[in-house]
Amino acid sequence: MSNTEWPLWEVFIRSKQGLDHKHVGSLHAADAQMAIENARDVYTRRMEGVSIWVVESQYVHASNPAEAGALYDPANDKAYRHPTFYNLPDKVKHM
Amino acid sequence: MEKDFEKIFQDKIDQEIKIEPKDWMPEKYRQTLIRQISQHAHSEIVGMLPEGNWITRAPNLRRKAILLAKVQDEAGHGLYLYSAAETLGISRDEMYDQLHSGKAKYSSIFNYPTLSWADIGAIGWLVDGAAIMNQVPLCRTSFGPYARAMVRICKEESFHQRQGFEILLTLGKGTEAQKRMAQDAIDRWWWPSIMMFGPTDDESPNTLQSMKWKIKRFTNDELRQKFIDVCAEQIKVLGLVIPDKDLKWNGSTGHYDFGKINWDEFWQVVQGNGPCNKQRLETRKKAWEEGAWVREAATAYAEKRKQKQAVTAA
Numbered sequence A: 001m002s003n004t005e006w007p008l009w010e011v012f013i014r015s016k017q018g019l020d021h022k023h024v025g026s027l028h029a030a031d032a033q034m035a036i037e038n039a040r041d042v043y044t045r046r047m048e049g050v051s052i053w054v055v056e057s058q059y060v061h062a063s064n065p066a067e068a069g070a071l072y073d074p075a076n077d078k079a080y081r082h083p084t085f086y087n088l089p090d091k092v093k094h095m
Numbered sequence B: 001m002e003k004d005f006e007k008i009f010q011d012k013i014d015q016e017i018k019i020e021p022k023d024w025m026p027e028k029y030r031q032t033l034i035r036q037i038s039q040h041a042h043s044e045i046v047g048m049l050p051e052g053n054w055i056t057r058a059p060n061l062r063r064k065a066i067l068l069a070k071v072q073d074e075a076g077h078g079l080y081l082y083s084a085a086e087t088l089g090i091s092r093d094e095m096y097d098q099l100h101s102g103k104a105k106y107s108s109i110f111n112y113p114t115l116s117w118a119d120i121g122a123i124g125w126l127v128d129g130a131a132i133m134n135q136v137p138l139c140r141t142s143f144g145p146y147a148r149a150m151v152r153i154c155k156e157e158s159f160h161q162r163q164g165f166e167i168l169l170t171l172g173k174g175t176e177a178q179k180r181m182a183q184d185a186i187d188r189w190w191w192p193s194i195m196m197f198g199p200t201d202d203e204s205p206n207t208l209q210s211m212k213w214k215i216k217r218f219t220n221d222e223l224r225q226k227f228i229d230v231c232a233e234q235i236k237v238l239g240l241v242i243p244d245k246d247l248k249w250n251g252s253t254g255h256y257d258f259g260k261i262n263w264d265e266f267w268q269v270v271q272g273n274g275p276c277n278k279q280r281l282e283t284r285k286k287a288w289e290e291g292a293w294v295r296e297a298a299t300a301y302a303e304k305r306k307q308k309q310a311v312t313a314a
């Protein structure tokens, strides 16, 4: 086995001009340039992308799934944030 | 405490909520997935070898370009799967090491040789066909990264099977010698292909747990039967025959009956005694060892550039 593994990179692809970059997977590469080239070969063989972002995985910070309840709970009881919360007469148009 | 976690976990599975890498999971679930996904990845990688054998000898430029693209896809499939397995806490090097040391298995089908061009047709039709039958339900497997990798893979697989079928179709319409070549390839690949679904249900003790965890959605025998039913119809279009004299439509079951599978051969190949086991593993090891200097040079170059950048920034 060789000395060290190349770092892991997360790959994000914009599938079409005007859309967000979306996470598609990860790969190993020695540096950012190689990560982009490998991402092109691995994730865009069928024109799945017009733009690629790569981020070294160690720099991604994530929320803890065990705390998901507490983290998102406060949003649950605020139905008034949604337009359907408001009852308006049918004759009101364009709203 | 552990019991509560297990209950929450199983509830999620029952409700078809995907498990993601950082979620709590039973150790056995993690280990089962690492084994299954890495084995699957190894199969994609080793699977390039029998077909790679024919790239330089494809009969024309169109076929060569197609075969190149297919083999490149298989490399991609291996990479998607390795990264899915890595989310479970095993490193890429560890997986390679397991493959090279013989500790990890890969699909036995790739231990058979590709003797003629028609084998490329038979592999596409039967081997990729069987793989697709296995893989389509895996798009709904309970572990998120595995399911997402499978969606990607399945999208790419269908051309693999179609190009293989087209090769056989062309040979089947050709000269007597070409027809014989196509039939010979089917004769050799048929039985190993239906063995790809693994041992019969009563010989696979882990299936029950895998189904409960929704890693698997169908049993080996269910998938094998589906595959045989489909192929028994497709072969008619080719005007060739499946080498099983017991293959026969059964009106009462609504399925094709088929002959006895030689499980002895299956276990022989699994245990390393297939026609190409040694050669396949040696080729992989050689590629890994002889590529070491490239990996090291790229690391050194990246390191050097990083230092240069740090100097200019200072």
Ligand SMILES: [Fe+2]
Residues within 6 Å of the ligand: B044, B073, B074, B077, B153, B157
């Ligand atoms: Fe594949």
Ligand SMILES: [Fe+2]
Residues within 6 Å of the ligand: B074, B128, B157, B160
């Ligand atoms: Fe394939």
